[in-house]
Amino acid sequence: MPESAAALLERARRPVSLSGAGLSAESGIPTFRDQLGGGLWSQYDPAQLATPQGFSRDPKLVTEWYRWRRKLVADAEPNAGHHALAACAEMVHVTQNVDDLLERAGARNILHLHGVLGRDRCIGGCGFTEAIDMAEPPPLRACPRCGKWLRPGVVWFGETLPTDAWTAAVSACSACEALLVVGTSATVYPAADLIRVAKQAGAKILVVNTATSEASHLADVELIGPAGELLPKILSWAL
Ligand code: BV8
Numbered sequence: 001m002p003e004s005a006a007a008l009l010e011r012a013r014r015p016v017s018l019s020g021a022g023l024s025a026e027s028g029i030p031t032f033r034d035q036l037g038g039g040l041w042s043q044y045d046p047a048q049l050a051t052p053q054g055f056s057r058d059p060k061l062v063t064e065w066y067r068w069r070r071k072l073v074a075d076a077e078p079n080a081g082h083h084a085l086a087a088c089a090e091m092v093h094v095t096q097n098v099d100d101l102l103e104r105a106g107a108r109n110i111l112h113l114h115g116v117l118g119r120d121r122c123i124g125g126c127g128f129t130e131a132i133d134m135a136e137p138p139p140l141r142a143c144p145r146c147g148k149w150l151r152p153g154v155v156w157f158g159e160t161l162p163t164d165a166w167t168a169a170v171s172a173c174s175a176c177e178a179l180l181v182v183g184t185s186a187t188v189y190p191a192a193d194l195i196r197v198a199k200q201a202g203a204k205i206l207v208v209n210t211a212t213s214e215a216s217h218l219a220d221v222e223l224i225g226p227a228g229e230l231l232p233k234i235l236s237w238a239l
Contacts, residue, residue, distance in 0.1 A: 004221065005206050005221045005223060005234040006233065006234045006235070006236060006237060008178055008204055008206065008220075008221065009088075009178055009180065009206065009234055009235060009237075010237040010238075012176070012177040012178030012203075012204065013176075013177045014090070014092070014172070014175050014176045014177060015088065015090065015091045015092075015176055015177065015178045015179075015180065016091065016092045016093075016094060016172045016173055016176040016178070016179050016180070016198065016203075017085055017088075017091055017092070017093045017094065017095075017179075017180045017181075017182060018094045018095075018096075018173075018179060018180070018181050018182070018184065018191070018194055018195065019085070019093065019094070019095045019096065019097060019102075019181075019182045019183055019184065020095075020096045020097065020182070020183050020184025020185065020186075021033070021096070021097060021183060021184070022182065022183020022184060022209060022210065022227060023081050023082065023085075023095075023097065023101075023102075023182050023183040023227050024076070024079075024082075024097055024099055024101055024183075025183065025226075025227075026079040026080075026081065026226055026227065026228040027076040027077060027078060027079045027082070027101055028072065028075075028076050029069075029072055029073060029076055029099060029101075030072075031183075032046050032047075032185075033185060041065060041068060044065070047157060049061070049062050049065050050154070050156050050157055051156045051157045051158055052156055052158060052159065053158075054156075055123070055149075055151060055156070059140050059149050059151075060139075060140050062151075063139060063140040063151075063152075064139075064140075066117065066137065066152045066154075067137040067138075067139065069117060070117050070132070070134045070137040071134070071135065071137060073099040073100065073101070073117055073134055074134035074135040074137075075135075076099070076101065077101075077104075078101040078102070078104050078105035079101075079227075079228040080228040080229070080231065080232050081182065081183075081226075081227035081228045081230075081231040081232075082101050082102050082104075082105035082107070083105045083106075083232075083239075084231035084232045084235040084238070084239060085102065085105070085107055085182075085231060085235070086102065086105040086106040086107035087235060087238040087239045088235055088238045089108070089238075091109065091180075092109045092111065092168075092169075092172040092176075093107050093109055093110045093111065094111045094113060094169045094172065094173070094191075094194060095110060095111065095112055095113065096113055096114050096184060096188065096191050097112075097114075098112065098114055098115055098116050098117045098152075098154045099116075099117060100116065100117070100118055100134075111165045111168050111169050111172070112162075112165055113155070113161050113162070113165050113166060113169060113191050114154055114155040114161070114191070115152070115153050115154035115155045115162065116153055116154065117134065117152060117153075117154065118131055118132060118134060118153070119131055119132065119152075119153035120132050120138070120150040120151065120152060120153060121150065121151060121152075121153045122143040122145065122146060122148055122149075122150055122151075123143075123148050123149045123150065123151045124143060124146050124147075124148030124149075126143060126145050126146040126148070127145075128143050128144065128145040128146070128150075129153060138150075161190065161191075166190070169194055170194065170197060173194045173195075173197045173198040173201065173203070174197055174198070174201045175201065176198055176201070176203045177202075177203055177204065178203055178204045178205075178206060179194070179195065179198035179199075179203045179204070179205050179206070180206050180208065180234075181195060181205060181206065181207045181208070181209075181215045181219075182207075182208045182209070182227050182231065183208065183209060183210075183227050184209070184213065184215065185213050185214060186213050186214035186215040187213075187214050192214060192215070195215050195218050196218065199218050204220045204221070205218050205219050205220050205221075206219065206220065206221045206222075206223070206234070207219040207221070207222040207223070208223050208225070208227050208230045208231060208234070209222070209223075209224065210224065210225060210226055211224065212224070
């Protein structure tokens, strides 16, 4: 099966990848399914913390959660899955992930639908934003411009996606001949809807996941296994 997926991806024009937390799992970054794992934080529900309400209820707790995640990413390395995707120079990488592991693997054409951990921005909307040091992420602090809190530059549940990234992602998925769906439960919208957009545009849908997911019923080819193992196989022509 991997050989037919490889052939399909090699000849596809304007290929697109759509990735989720499973792509970074082998780099040691817990997925949302795993309740973003580890010790202290496993008692919290990410869907509650990753919301404006969660932040306004307890800005210090939410900021500490992001500090923990930022340090995890800073200590992590891109895995073979990130490197295989990065080797596909023509591929547009639409990701739900907020880490920078695709960038650090050398990938270009990356669209972060849900923002990035590497920046803070003002909660008050004064427009202040700044890059942060992921290895030494700052604690909860006030915006130097207006005094309101600074928050991570990510998209929380109930917040709209960045227009540029979303528009570019819809356009790429509407024109691709193959969409490679990697490591996502495909349960969060509107990101998950991109699979239907690509399918309706006539693209072949290839799914790589360690389990079946909400993407399975749309798959032309579904490969069950870890992204770090399967992606180098089906993208070997690019490596
Ligand atoms: C919005 C950033 C408009 C923050 C995240 C219909 C239409 C529109 C909206 C909605 C809708 N229905 C519901 C909504 C609301 C909501 C939503 O989708 N809720 C869900 C829970 C039903 N959507 C929103 O709020 C979005 N905004 O729609 O704006 C709007 C505005 C106002 C009011 C209404 C609408 C914003 C959503 C963005 C939220 N932010 N992240 C942060 O990171 O802290 S979401 C976050 O969770 C991720 O970005 C990702 O998108 C999602 C988790 O999904 P996955 O990445 O798939 O990860 P998961 O753990 O679920 O699965 C991992 C998979 O990997 C598994 O399948 C596993 O088997 C696999 N795996 C594991 N290891 C491996 C592997 N695969 C391969 N190899 C491995 N080694």
